Structures are given as C-alpha cells and as structure tokens.
Amino acid sequence: MNKYVVTGGAGFIGSAIVRGLLREGSGRVSVIDNLFSGNERNLDEVRGQVDFHRADIRNFDEIAPLVRGADVVFHEAAIPSVPRSIEDPVPSHDVNINGTFNVLRAAAEGGAGRVVYAASSSAYGDSLVLPKVETMTPKPKSPYALQKLAGEYYASVFASCFKLETVCLRYFNVYGPRQDPSSQYSGVLSLFIKSILTGTAPAIFGDGEQSRDFTFVDDVVQLNLKAARAPGVAGKVFNGGNGGRITLNQAWALLQKFEGKTIPALHGAPRAGDVHDSQADTTAAAAELGYAPKYSFEEGLRLTLEWYRQNQRSAVLGG
Ligand code: UD1
DSSP states (O other), rough: OOEEEEEEETHHHHHHHHHHHHHHOOOOEEEEOOSSSSOOOGGGGGGGGGGEEEETTOHHHHHHHHHOOOEEEOOOOOOHHHHHHHHHHHHHHIIIEEEEEHHHHHHHHHSSSSSEEEEEGGTTTTOOSSSSSSSOOOOOSSSSHHHHHHHHHHHHHHHHHOOOEEEEEOOOOEEOOOOOSTTTTSHHHHHHHHHHHHTTOOOOEEESSOOOEEEEEHHHHHHHHHHHHOOOTTTTTEEEEOOOOHHHHHHHHHHHHHTTOOOEEEEOOOOOOSSBBBBBHHHHIIIIIIIOOOHHHHHHHHHHHHHHHSSSSHHHHHH
C-alpha cells in the first residue's frame, strides 16, 4: 500500500489532491497542515479516511517523522498571494522558502520516493511573450514569485545532489470549489463569485484587461496524480495551466451573464507586483506527463459558482 503525504492538505488545492488520491484508492493519505489558511472543513467528507497532522513545515523535527517513508509527497503548503508577500514578506519567505527546504530535506533523509511541488506561474514575471514556456528565463516580480522559484531551484538541486525525485508544477491561477473568498488576498475569481452572489460590485485593479490562464482545480489534481507517476521526469519543471487566457472583464461579464445581473465593477489603480498577462504552454506537460485539461473556463466557472451557491451560501453572504 502506498503512503502519500499532502502538505497543506487542508487547503483549497491540497484538499482537492487528497480527494483525488482517495478516489484512486491506491494508498494511505496523510495530511500535514498548520491550519493557517487551510481549514479542516475542507476535509469533512473524507476525514475518516485520512491521517490528519496539525504540524508546521517551518519545524523540521515536527514534519520529518510524518514524511519518512512516503512514496509521494505533494507539497502544497505555502503562504500564497503576490500582494501579501509585498506587504508582509517575512512570513511568506519563512514558509515558502525555509518550509520548502524542510519538506525536501525531510523527504530526502526519510527515503521518500518523489516530491511533487506546487510551483507558480508568477515565476515568469511580465515578459511580453505568450504563452509561457518552461525554457524561458524566469523574471520574478514579487517576493512570492521569487520564493516559489527558489523552491523550484531547491527541488532540482535535491534531485541532482541528493537523488530525490522531484517534479515542479507551475500552477496558473487555480480556481474552483473551496477556494476561500474571505480575505483581501483571496484569488480573484473567488472574490468575483462572492460579489455576484451578494449583488455587490467587485474591485478590479486597473482596467480589467489583464489576463490569466485560469485553471480549474480538478485539472490541477489530474496533473498532480500524473506527475506523481510519470517516469523519467525527476528534477523537471512543468506548466500546470489550462492553455487559455481570459481577461478580468471577460470573467466578470460571464458571471453577470450566468446570474442575469448587471453590476458595473469598481476600477482602482493597478496592483503592485502584478503581471499583466499570463498563459501556459502545456506542450511539455501533455507530452511527458500525459496531462490533458478537461474543463473549459465557462464550465469550470459554472461548477464553481454552483458549489458556492450550494455549500457556502451563509459563509459567502457573511451570515
Ligand atoms: C499569482 C500567480 C498564481 C498564484 C497566485 C497565488 C501570476 C500570473 N499568477 O496570481 O500562479 O497561484 O499568485 O496567490 O502571477 N484582482 C482584482 N481584484 C481583486 C483581486 C485581484 O482586480 O479583488 C486582480 C489582480 O490585480 C490580478 C488578477 O486579479 O491582476 C489576479 O489576481 P490574483 O487572483 O490575486 O492572482 P495573481 O496575483 O494573478
């Protein structure tokens, strides 16, 4: 029986990976989460099937015994958000760089089979060329982008120096059910959905013509499961995107259409550290991992909206 460890397994993406692993039914799943931004509610339906450990990746001694002997470690624990990392860079540095080092070290010393690392498309920065290909020189524009890139570099060095198999997946703006809309640092689509359901105007930083390759969380789960098993990919980096590109204005227009509402957005100044456009070239992930995203933006957004309507109504409405 395989042993899987998911750091950040009570978070939005981590808990989706946990459910994906359980659906496959091929092993035991341990979750490591300090519940800083994760929430045990995300694991409600599967709580009896996972080993949950409230532990912090900043503490090597705490996590080393939990990681020991894992076949695959999915490293999702992080303090996300570009603006948060600019306003308060110390905690994200500590978690995203030092914590990642601890996870890699615990995996290497504990004889883990592979670490699949949640890297970020923010590493590409603002170069004008689209789509972004893994061979481009990274140009991080924010502490968050640099921290996630440092994690990638550490992963590939652990692969070359310590024979730990690592695979890095550069996520492109993941969205879907369970993304937490409660903070100013939340992903923009979760905030937009909260706005449409509460009938309030969303804030759009800039003219709204910036674009993102929004990627539905179930596609990211598929990518992770494939990256956990693909042969011959140790030390490599892959884009984890949908391959498309949607502007914020288009996303808000679609939500208004779904709900039959007209609510003009409130436009403010562009956000510091923001990248203007982002789009993944998924050729390498398709060829080497067998990745094939299944959800169009419209489908994914509709599913997400429905989930919030069904499951989070009181939370979204603040009741
Ligand atoms: C970045 C990364 C992404 C990573 C995420 C982690 C890029 C291209 N993407 O996302 O891979 O997973 O950090 O946090 O760097 N916005 C508004 N109004 C709001 C909130 C946001 O207009 O209320 C705008 C932002 O200015 C930005 C876009 O929406 O232009 C997306 O923002 P956000 O959802 O925070 O994600 P990124 O910073 O793009």
